[in-house]
Amino acid sequence: MQYELKYKVIEPKRHTYQNIIDRFGDQPASRYQEATLDIEPRENFHYRPTWDAERELYDERYSALRLTDPYTFADPRQYYYTPYVTNRAGFHDEFGKTLGYLESRDLLAKMPDGWQTVLGTVVLPLRHYESGAQLVSVAGARFAYGSSLSQCASFAAFDRIGNAQMLSRVGIALGSGTADRLALAKTEWLDGAHLQPMRRLIEEIMIVDDWAEGLLAVDEIDKRLYPAFYSGPDEAALLGGAGAYSLFAQHLSTWFTDQRKWLDALINCWRADDTHGGANSEILDRIGREWGARAQEAVDALIAVAAEHIDIGPPDNNLTDNNAGETA
Template sequence: MSPRRSYWHLEGFGRKPSRYEIVSSRLLYHPERGFAVSTPAGALHERFGRGSSITPVSWETFEDPRETTYSSYTKLQSGKETFVDGLFDLADETGELRRVPASWLAFVIRVVAPLRYPLHALQMIASYVGSMAPSGRITLTALFQAADELRRVQRIAQLTHRLHSEHTSLGGDDARTRWENDPIWQPMRELVERLLVTYDWAEAFVAMNLVMKPLFDGVFMMDVPIHAEAVAPSILRGFCFSLAEDARWHAEWSEQLAMLMNEKEANRRLMAMWVQAWTPRALHAVRAFAPLLDGDLLARREAAFSKSLERLDLPRPAGSRT
């Protein structure tokens, strides 16, 4: 009798499974059988993981459109990090950061530097979604997204440090004070703090990846560099381009998971309710920056957000632009 293959549960494919299928399938024990040892963490999973308001679907049929594995992720991100390191090296060689205008410096200190705080929150929420998800494939994608968010925190902190080194007149890094007190950041702070205490994993996923991130990522990773193009150094545009590539993948895998959830009408109604509840908060958070950004860019971003909901057969919330 020949030994059983490690991917015996995939033998029904009638072909040799791909590497992604092998390493991502049926990774989790507890969604089907519960935890072997009773702990407070197990009770949390039982209530907000298995006990989520979302109606279970065939979670194992979810597929990351990029088929990301640990090895493919590290290879891909290594190339992106080399690109961003090259931007910083070039800025050092050309003295680009020393020549930026005062108006752009003020914009960076007020808008770009504090970004690492909401991004850190997004990293925490993505980690939570991954830890509570009912399938190993969802867990993997969410945790790779969490790593992407941490990458953004690191790179923005690096840019801020370089600017403070080149422009000592800026004084100390007051990004935390701005995050906690600047009026333009308070709607965003309220949004992420509410998200951090949203414990149903499916609602946290919908609120973060289907509502907040399409607006947040679009505004800060795509629109801000366009708005600042005339005065901002190429380093900002270049590394925002690289970070926006990550955000596009987050949107792609989230759309795949949302369509899987949508297979059941009860889920579609529930997701529509969550979208209606979270959209006004997200719109309020990004609209707070309207005085600092090109109004046309913000309007187009909101219209793109509405179209993304339409693709998922979710109604456009009241107050959002078409």
């Protein structure tokens, strides 16, 4: 007896979850949408925070920057847990390969003295800046209203500690006297006159009550720091015998480009909001003025020391001024 195998297609009663259907209709949805939209609780909380009884555990009033619907913002990278972890695993694997190449040929230790000095007294201490920025991002992850925002802040927090670890690994890769080099970086962060404006600034940002203002204040530093020390000196490093510096710095430049994607999208969303756009724009402009001036002062102090030893390179004119929504 012969049997014929037949396939029967069973049409699903619905293409996605009800909360997605309520927004877009009954149509196939992306994994990002299903993992992001309307995930954060909005009602039926058991208690209010004992340290702020006027607000709910999840409350849009933790920031003056508001969106009528927080889910009008979407991460342009479409990151939820799985693609984020996959991407960053590859990112750090590539950094490890670069570092392995530098270590196998002792290229960091062979850099000219000026580049060695800048690396040890200016760049390596910035791992402590990254650690402070991580805490600011953690605050954003906790207090941002809407999971589309909070998960971006969460991923940024993991990125920041990853950046700190990359800088630490560069210090370790310098070889002999590793402990002394990392200890020197910490001493410079605590006592170096050129680093005190930066240290003071990040410590003050860490205690800003408004999570969004804290993130944007850090971004004001990033917009000046990353072009100045990671992408800006690239050609000078290659021509000045410090190709090793260029090789590891490219990974931090790549991260900064990725970070810009979601922050720029969020800032544009704040400005374009139908209800709060005008008020948001005023707040964003104020943040840019107040924190931007202090960020410039802190980064200038680092540039002045670095310029005594190396050609730090021209400023990056392709930097996005995200508070103005224009290209500088």
